[in-house]
Amino acid sequence: MLTDHSGNSVQIARDYLDSLLVESRIVGAVKPDTTFSFLGKTFRTPLLTAALSHIDLVGMAEGARLAGACVSIGMGDNDEFGQVLATGAKVIKIIKPYADPEEVLSRIAFARDHGALAVGMDVEHAVNVEDAEDSLVAGFQMKQPTQEDLSRYIRASSLPFFIKGALSVTDALRCRDLGAAGVILSHHNGLMKFAVPPVMILPEIRKAVGPDFFLIADGSIESGFDAFKALARGADAVTMGRALMSPLKENGADGVRDVLLKATAQLQAMMIRTGSKNLKDIDPSVIWEPVLYRPCATR
Numbered sequence: 001m002l003t004d005h006s007g008n009s010v011q012i013a014r015d016y017l018d019s020l021l022v023e024s025r026i027v028g029a030v031k032p033d034t035t036f037s038f039l040g041k042t043f044r045t046p047l048l049t050a051a052l053s054h055i056d057l058v059g060m061a062e063g064a065r066l067a068g069a070c071v072s073i074g075m076g077d078n079d080e081f082g083q084v085l086a087t088g089a090k091v092i093k094i095i096k097p098y099a100d101p102e103e104v105l106s107r108i109a110f111a112r113d114h115g116a117l118a119v120g121m122d123v124e125h126a127v128n129v130e131d132a133e134d135s136l137v138a139g140f141q142m143k144q145p146t147q148e149d150l151s152r153y154i155r156a157s158s159l160p161f162f163i164k165g166a167l168s169v170t171d172a173l174r175c176r177d178l179g180a181a182g183v184i185l186s187h188h189n190g191l192m193k194f195a196v197p198p199v200m201i202l203p204e205i206r207k208a209v210g211p212d213f214f215l216i217a218d219g220s221i222e223s224g225f226d227a228f229k230a231l232a233r234g235a236d237a238v239t240m241g242r243a244l245m246s247p248l249k250e251n252g253a254d255g256v257r258d259v260l261l262k263a264t265a266q267l268q269a270m271m272i273r274t275g276s277k278n279l280k281d282i283d284p285s286v287i288w289e290p291v292l293y294r295p296c297a298t299r
Contacts, residue, residue, distance in 0.1 A: 007193035013220040016197040020229045021288040025275035032271035033278045034264055036070075036237065038214075039117055039160055039181075041090050044068025045264040046279055047227055049256070050218055050241030051094035051122065051164060051184075054138070057081075060248055061089040063256025067264070072184075072239060074122065075138060078110045085115055092118040094164055094184075097126040099134065099143035101152070108157050118181065119157050121145065124165030124188045147178060154179045164188075164218070167195060169208045172215075182214025184239070189219070199230045203284065206234030224266025231267075231279060232287045 036046040049064050053074035061084045064071045072092040073084060084091055093111040098104050104121070111119045126144040128135045135142045145153075154161045160181035166172050167185055175183050185202065187195035198217045206215060217235040221227055222243045230238045240263065247255030276282040 009187045009190040009192060009195035009197075010220060012195070013187075013197035013199070016200050017220055017226050017229060019290050020199070022229070022232075022270065022274060023286045023288060024273050025283075025286060026273050027275075029272045029275045030277060032268055032276055032281075034268055034271070036279060038070060038237065041070070041117065043070050043090075045260065045267070046231065046237040047221075047224070047260055047263055047267070048072050048092075048216065048237055048239045049244060049260075050239040051092075051120075052241055052245070055245065056248055056252065058083045058087060059252045060244065060256050061091065062087045063244075063248065063253035064260060065089040066253060066257040067260035069260050070117070070237075072120075078107070081110065082114060090117045092116070092120060092162060094120045094122050094162070096122050096137055096140065097142050097145045099141040101149065103140070104153055105156055108153060108159075112157060112159055116159060118160040118162060120162035120164055120184065121150065121153060122164045122188070123150075124167075124186060124191055147174065150175075150180075151178050162214070162216070167192070167198060167201065169201075169205050172205045172209050172213070176209050176213050182216060182236070184216045184218050185235075186218035189241075199226075199233050199235075202230065202233040202235055224263040224268070225270055227263060227267050228270035228274075228282070229287060232274075232282050232284050234284070 034045050036043040048070045051072040051074040057073050061071045071089045074094050093116050095107045108119055126142045162182050163175045163180050164184035164186050166175050166183040172183050185198035198219050214236050216237045217230040218239045221238045221240050227238045244256050247259050274286045
């Protein structure tokens with residue numbers, strides 16, 4: 001039963017994940033393979049680092065590399081981004097929706113020219129939590145990008161482009177039609193009050209966009225058990241953020257590596273107990289969902 005948390009989307013998502021139950025199908029199961037093929041690269045795990053900012057991004061990237069994971073990162077100047085790339089990690093650079101389009105384009109160009117795996121835009125961080133005013137982030141003015149803005153940025157990148165913040169069938173279809181490679185389903189740590197949990201809406205989005213459009217679930221993923229539920233609901237990959245922050249602060253890259261390896265082992269444990277030989281073999285019907293919410297009928 002989900003509880004009223006006065007619009008706290010982080011807690012709503014956490015409660016929803018905890019409400020999902022998993023059916024056992026272990027008879028005849030074999031040791032599963034968590035290998036993840038993504039944008040022409042092969043990773044040990046479908047767990048990515050979330051697009052965090054204002055932390056030790058170099059340590060986070062190195063820890064993810066050691067765990068065989070892909071990296072997404074948030075804010076930081078190009079010098080720091082260059083240091084992240086120098087770790088050898090495969091990196092998705094998520095760019096804020098700066099009001100100055102030249103700021104966006106220059107960061108896209110740096111990512112393209114210095115070996116980033118992909119780029120993206122953090123569209124949900126353009127406005128404040130409780131009003132529609134453009135936000136100020138770390139001293140930079142933001143602006144809600146129009147579809148024309150996004151189309152321009154996608155065309156300029158020549159890299160796979162991910163839009164972070166889509167959280168509906170409507171937005172996912174728009175992103176697909178604009179030419180994005182995929183979306184990162186996110187409410188940015190509760191910036192949207194009363195947000196639908198990403199894992200709740202995943203099946204509807206997957207059905208609408210088809211199998212070839214990348215869906216990455218972001219928010220409240222704290223373990224491999226959570227990751228399994230998201231993957232079973234239709235995600236291609238998931239991100240871990242909050243669960244990495246204290247280990248990164250306390251133990252640097254090794255702390256991040258240990259969390260990701262443990263979560264991958266937990267994912268593998270869930271896969272063997274559900275008869276899932278590999279990531280593509282996870283059967284959505286192993287998830288049992290309480291009937292709690294459904295979209296309101298159109299008037």
